[in-house]
Amino acid sequence: MVTAGLPPAPRYGAGALADLPTSVLAALGVPGAANVLDLPERPRACVLLIDGLGWELLREYGADAPYLASLAAEGRVLTAGFPATTATSLASLGTGLPPGEHGLVGIQFAVPGVNGLLYCLKWRAEDADPAVVQPHPTAYERAAAAGVSVSYVASGAYRGSGLSLATARGAGYVAADSLGQLVAEAERALAEADRAYVTVYHSDLDSTGHRFGAGSPHWRHQLRFVDLLAERLAAVLPPGTSMYVTADHGMVNPSERVDADEVPALREGVAELGGEPRARHVYARPGAAGDVLAAWRETLGDKAWVVTREEAVAAGWFGPVAPRMLPRVGDVVAVPDGELAIIAGEAEPLMSRLVGMHGSLLPAEQLVPLLAVHRG
Numbered sequence: 001m002v003t004a005g006l007p008p009a010p011r012y013g014a015g016a017l018a019d020l021p022t023s024v025l026a027a028l029g030v031p032g033a034a035n036v037l038d039l040p041e042r043p044r045a046c047v048l049l050i051d052g053l054g055w056e057l058l059r060e061y062g063a064d065a066p067y068l069a070s071l072a073a074e075g076r077v078l079t080a081g082f083p084a085t086t087a088t089s090l091a092s093l094g095t096g097l098p099p100g101e102h103g104l105v106g107i108q109f110a111v112p113g114v115n116g117l118l119y120c121l122k123w124r125a126e127d128a129d130p131a132v133v134q135p136h137p138t139a140y141e142r143a144a145a146a147g148v149s150v151s152y153v154a155s156g157a158y159r160g161s162g163l164s165l166a167t168a169r170g171a172g173y174v175a176a177d178s179l180g181q182l183v184a185e186a187e188r189a190l191a192e193a194d195r196a197y198v199t200v201y202h203s204d205l206d207s208t209g210h211r212f213g214a215g216s217p218h219w220r221h222q223l224r225f226v227d228l229l230a231e232r233l234a235a236v237l238p239p240g241t242s243m244y245v246t247a248d249h250g251m252v253n254p255s256e257r258v259d260a261d262e263v264p265a266l267r268e269g270v271a272e273l274g275g276e277p278r279a280r281h282v283y284a285r286p287g288a289a290g291d292v293l294a295a296w297r298e299t300l301g302d303k304a305w306v307v308t309r310e311e312a313v314a315a316g317w318f319g320p321v322a323p324r325m326l327p328r329v330g331d332v333v334a335v336p337d338g339e340l341a342i343i344a345g346e347a348e349p350l351m352s353r354l355v356g357m358h359g360s361l362l363p364a365e366q367l368v369p370l371l372a373v374h375r376g
Helices: 019-027 055-060 066-072 086-095 139-145 162-167 179-191 204-212 217-235 289-303 309-314 323-328
Strands: 044-050 076-079 108-110 117-119 149-154 172-175 196-202 241-246 256-259 270-276 279-284 304-308 332-336 340-343 367-375
Touching (some): 044 217, 055 066, 055 367, 066 367, 086 162, 108 323, 139 149, 204 217, 279 289, 289 304, 304 309, 332 340
Antiparallel strands (some): 108 270, 241 367, 270 279, 304 332
């Protein structure tokens, strides 16, 4: 298997996003949880997940986020996991497992028994049972079983979605559709129990970056609001609470695009094109995997790492891969380097028009902050 020359795998078990929930559980006194990140023991924990706030972006635009930048001075860096995308990272943060174990290996991927690809952002529970797609107990279920009060504070639009049920089951879902509501509901949830685990999720920075680009004026103004959210949330933490600010991925603005729907070589022998422009799962028709691999390698050249399923697994990109999850990984996995995005203009018109993107193994997409505030 060819693994030389490939980008490094995320630091599963030694500093990845999946290590945060288990470490929080250990700090809360939940039996059997491994405190990989050596978090201090506290009766309450609050995780603020800012969608799209990559470590490199925070360092570059710290002037627009003075409070977060002040925390970053003593903060740590985690790797998101592969692919560096919201659905995968939410599952890692929800379960404490790497993608190869929890099985959400991208924004859209093949699931045996499900017709077509499962598109996580429009996943209806009636179309694919979340407890089957992601069968492991969540960190929230483990905390609740140990007597911890568990809440998940996020937009009401995500309540009851397949993705939420797969990644956050076990937590009381609290709908909050403004910054003020996020702070107020988190404050209430933390204060009403002696032991509490509260996750606060905010997605607007990511959506702004997708539409206008990371680092754009629109994105930088949104970062200022995110900074205020973190500062206000820190101000209302009750004694005995640790707050951890992190993200699910970073973001880049690719300047070059290859449209798979306009390049016959990238569609020949392909049954389904999954993933997203910065991390593609390519599912081949029976008997065509070798030809698909050769065509993708020849077409993309040195602008992407193009490997077989077996090579991606051997390189550790997904962490340990459970046998039942293996078919979810593409026969071919294509990961752009540098400025490339592999779009599908006809099949994915909205995704293809995005300015900011993420998913790859490059530091700008992989590295996310772990910032801490401790009260009492």
